[in-house]
Amino acid sequence: EVQLLESGGGLVQPGGSLRLSCAASGFTFSSYAMSWVRQAPGKRLECVSSVTGSGHTTHYADSVKGRFTISRDNSKNTLYLQMHSLRAEDTALYFCAGHSAGYYFDSWGQGTLVTVSS
């Protein structure tokens, strides 16, 4: 059974940094592209970043480009999102999501909450 477990969320001040992790199990992690999708209150889902199975290719939404970095450690079956220069508008529930084939999300974690506030 595919399992994705996020961690690392919390309360951070504007301008601060945070690193999210997603521990994967139940599938061949290196074969899946992975993404971080966030859901802010009252806003639509937003895919903020994706990375291919090898880790060689990444994509970022314009809203986070230059501030967030996605990475993965296939030896540890773990996905990361390093977030810098956090803003109030980054406040959201951050989901780790997997793609077994195309870029639709066929597996999801339960999310980790990031709150950016002074």
Added chain:
Amino acid sequence: EIVLTQSPATLSMSPGDRATLSCRASQSFSSYLAWYQQKPGQAPRLLIYDASNRATGIPARFSGSGSGTDFTLTISSLEPEDFAVYYCQQHSNWPLTFGGGTKVEIK
């Protein structure tokens, strides 16, 4: 960026009704559209991908259709567990984008 507009925002239905949800794109793309169901406190669940293919374990009452700019999710006969929010997502181009959602509520 492909903008997806879902309508209606809210659909008030009764169990056993047929529900038709719409997703319209700001520009044409192939059939790389997915649908998700989300219940309160839960992550979204994939229902449909490539516009019309049901994901593993999804009941046959869920069906998807469309191409180009107009897509539809149909629930043939609503079950009590189907009352939820539904999102479309295009998986054709980066950035991957979602619609704003349709809430299917009990009338």
